[in-house]
Amino acid sequence: MDPVTAAPSLEVAGLAFAYPDGHQALFGVDMTIGRGERVALLGPNGAGKTTLVLHLNGILTGGAGTVTVAGLPVGKKHMAEIRRRVGIVFQDPDDQLFMPTVREDVAFGPAAAGMRGPELEARVQKALSLVGMAEFADRPPHHLSFGQRRRVAVATVLAMEPEILVLDEPSSNLDPASRRELADILRSLDVTVLMVTHDLPYALELCPRALILSEGVIAADGPTGELLGDEDLMGAHRLELPFGFDPKTVKASR
Numbered sequence: 001m002d003p004v005t006a007a008p009s010l011e012v013a014g015l016a017f018a019y020p021d022g023h024q025a026l027f028g029v030d031m032t033i034g035r036g037e038r039v040a041l042l043g044p045n046g047a048g049k050t051t052l053v054l055h056l057n058g059i060l061t062g063g064a065g066t067v068t069v070a071g072l073p074v075g076k077k078h079m080a081e082i083r084r085r086v087g088i089v090f091q092d093p094d095d096q097l098f099m100p101t102v103r104e105d106v107a108f109g110p111a112a113a114g115m116r117g118p119e120l121e122a123r124v125q126k127a128l129s130l131v132g133m134a135e136f137a138d139r140p141p142h143h144l145s146f147g148q149r150r151r152v153a154v155a156t157v158l159a160m161e162p163e164i165l166v167l168d169e170p171s172s173n174l175d176p177a178s179r180r181e182l183a184d185i186l187r188s189l190d191v192t193v194l195m196v197t198h199d200l201p202y203a204l205e206l207c208p209r210a211l212i213l214s215e216g217v218i219a220a221d222g223p224t225g226e227l228l229g230d231e232d233l234m235g236a237h238r239l240e241l242p243f244g245f246d247p248k249t250v251k252a253s254r
């Protein structure tokens with residue numbers, strides 16, 4: 001059976017948000033993402049992508065509209081449950097790693113949720129194995145390379161066994177092999193993925209569907225290959241493919 005079901009994992013309706021200085025970043029975002037989908041969130045600098053992502057687990061709140069995760073409204077009442085279900089991997093792994101060892105960083109979330117002993121250790125091992133970092137458990141995160149720290153940051157989020165994995169620029173600063181290995185990891189996971197990226201070939205490789213956020217609204221929603229092949233649409237939203245890259249020659253992901 002197709003793992004993508006009609007049940008929405010994430011629903012955003014009429015989300016509008018202005019920062020305290022009055023800058024309006026979102027103007028009524030509507031999007032629905034089904035369970036098990038992998039979706040790329042594209043858009044030019046300043047479009048509102050990070051602002052939107054920060055609403056998905058309640059880091060930002062207080063605007064108009066609603067965000068619903070697996071049927072639960074994002075808000076104070078369900079915050080612990082929402083944070084367990086929606087894991088965000090930030091662009092800079094150093095925002096996520098602050099403990100003396102990799103093991104402690106990965107254990108942090110489940111331990112804060114009350115997990116202890118062998119169950120906690122098994123959870124940590126599983127998350128580190130998923131990202132190929134099991135043998136680094138006793139190392140200090142700041143002794144690792146950037147790409148290794150990005151993998152550990154992904155593991156800290158996977159350790160919470162989220163339903164929705166949100167990644168902000170996951171391929172940035174990765175060498176080609178690390179970039180491909182991270183793609184393989186993401187493809188192997190049984191979670192809903194929303195990936196913010198300026199790396200359009202990566203979006204095409206990994207995400208069958210893409211959304212274009214532009215000036216605080218969803219300007220397009222469709223198969224990634226079709227959107228990237230639409231020159232007028234791309235031009236209108238300041239999106240450019242790398243020189244010589246033809247989306248039609250790349251086998252889009254499924």
Ligand SMILES: Nc1ncnc2c1ncn2[C@@H]1O[C@H](COP(=O)(O)OP(=O)(O)OP(=O)(O)O)[C@@H](O)[C@H]1O
Nearest residue numbers: 019021023025043044045046047048049050051052
């Ligand atoms: N803390 C803040 N206070 C005021 N305005 C902000 C704040 N953070 C972001 N903005 C503004 O909100 C708008 C959307 O920013 P956001 O970071 O969400 O865009 P983005 O699509 O993620 O951009 P990028 O691709 O450059 O990361 C921008 O105009 C930005 O200047």
